[in-house]
Amino acid sequence: MQITSPQNPLIKQLRALQQRKERQRSGLFLVEGLLPIGAALESGWEIVHLLYDPERLESTFAQRLLQEVKARGGDVRPVSPRVLEGLSEKENPQGMVAVVRQRTRTLQEVALAAGVAVALVSPQDSGNVGTVLRTLDAVGGKALFLLEGGVDPYHPGVVRASMGALFWVPWVQSSFGEFVSWARAQGIFLLGTSAHAAQDYRQLQPPQPFVLILGNEQKGLSTAQRAACDAEVALPMRGRASSLNLAVAAGVLLYHYVFEA
Numbered sequence: 001m002q003i004t005s006p007q008n009p010l011i012k013q014l015r016a017l018q019q020r021k022e023r024q025r026s027g028l029f030l031v032e033g034l035l036p037i038g039a040a041l042e043s044g045w046e047i048v049h050l051l052y053d054p055e056r057l058e059s060t061f062a063q064r065l066l067q068e069v070k071a072r073g074g075d076v077r078p079v080s081p082r083v084l085e086g087l088s089e090k091e092n093p094q095g096m097v098a099v100v101r102q103r104t105r106t107l108q109e110v111a112l113a114a115g116v117a118v119a120l121v122s123p124q125d126s127g128n129v130g131t132v133l134r135t136l137d138a139v140g141g142k143a144l145f146l147l148e149g150g151v152d153p154y155h156p157g158v159v160r161a162s163m164g165a166l167f168w169v170p171w172v173q174s175s176f177g178e179f180v181s182w183a184r185a186q187g188i189f190l191l192g193t194s195a196h197a198a199q200d201y202r203q204l205q206p207p208q209p210f211v212l213i214l215g216n217e218q219k220g221l222s223t224a225q226r227a228a229c230d231a232e233v234a235l236p237m238r239g240r241a242s243s244l245n246l247a248v249a250a251g252v253l254l255y256h257y258v259f260e261a
Contacts, residue, residue, distance in 0.1 A: 002054070004080040011083055014049065014099055018089075020152045023102070029154035031098045032088055034062055039164030040100050041065060047074045049099040051087065054078045056095030065096070089156050102154060105172045107182040110143045112209035116257055118250055119145035119213045121176060121221060126151045128217065130161025131247035137165035139258040144171040145211065147179055180228050183211060192221055192229030193253070195243055201233040201253055212253055217246050 003011060016022040017030050028048060031037050038061070041047060050069045057063065070076050087097045110117075118136055123129050129151055133144055146153060153173070159166055174182075183190055189210035193201075213229060215221035220243075226232055235249055244252070 002078040002080060003051075003083055006083055006086045008083070010049075010077075011079070011086065014051075014097075015087055017099065018156065020155070023152065023154050027102045028099050029102060029159065030087065030156055031100050031159055032090065032096070032156070033094045033160075034059075034065065034096055036159060036162075036164045036167075037096060037098045038065060039167045040098065041068055041072075043167040045103065045167055046101040047072070047098050048101055050074055050076045051079045051084065051097050051099075052076070053081050053084050053093075053095040055081070056093075062096065069098075089160070105170060107145075107172055107174055107178065110170055110172055112142050112186065112188055112211075114208045115140065115142045116209070116254065117141055117143040117145065117211045118254070119147055119179060119211050120150070120246070121213065121225060122148045122150040122216045123246065124150055124217050125246065126155040126157030127161045128245070128247040129153060129155075130158040130163075130166070132250045133158070133162040133165040133169050133171070135247070135251045135254055136169050137162075139254045141169065141254065141258075142209070144169055145179055146171060146173045147176045149173075150216075176225060176228070189231075190229045192226050192232035193234070193249065194221055194226055194232050195234055195237075197232040197234035199231070199233050201235055201256060204231060204233055206231065206257070212250070212257070214246055214250055 017028055023029050031040055047069050066076055084093050084097060118132055136144055153171060189206045190213060191206045191210050192213045235244060
């Protein structure tokens with residue numbers, strides 16, 4: 001039976017997942033759109049509920065998603081456009097919203113035999129975190145480390161900006177100290193970024209595996225965090241801007257070190 005009321009108990013429960021407190025309490029989060037939901041399904045994440053507007057889903061891909069979630073034991077329910085819009089953060093929702101169970105990884109579960117990963121220290125912008133995940137996926141990056149708190153990785157903005165990469169790129173939340181201890185034990189090179197670094201990023205090719213460390217959008221890396229890095233590099237600036245957007249800086253550096261250096 002189609003759910004038509006925004007006051008339906010299930011809908012009220014799921015709408016609460018737009019808040020970080022409820023996501024943490026329930027261990028669930030919202031995923032919107034066909035491609036991200038398809039990525040979650042393909043990568044083996046558990047879809048607990050799948051809500052869809054029957055009038056908007058006509059593609060073969062959408063129908064396949066519905067059948068696959070049903071086959072895996074997920075709760076699949078048709079809802080009215082008004083109900084779906086209440087769960088969506090988009091002005092024109094695509095017609096499908098999933099409720100997915102969260103996963104937790106530890107540092108010990110991440111293996112960096114070679115290649116590059118990224119660490120973000122206390123990131124504050126959900127779009128930046130999602131975009132870095134998407135860029136890491138594009139360059140074949142191995143992992144994302146979220147250090148010292150910051151934005152919730154299950155924030156709708158992270159999920160949306162990652163375009164499904166959230167489900168493919170391994171990521172871990174950790175304190176900075178725990179991360180550094182783990183990296184030292186694994187023989188991983190730590191490459192910090194700072195506007196005050198003396199070395200241009202094009203002058204250094206770090207040994208693999210290495211982790212590119214970017215600081216908070218407002219404060220950058222602290223003096224102690226910079227000292228923990230094996231080396232640090234800066235991006236040259238010709239204009240009047242004092243710094244680049246965090247995700248843009250990460251993209252420039254990742255593409256350089258993966259494809260150009």
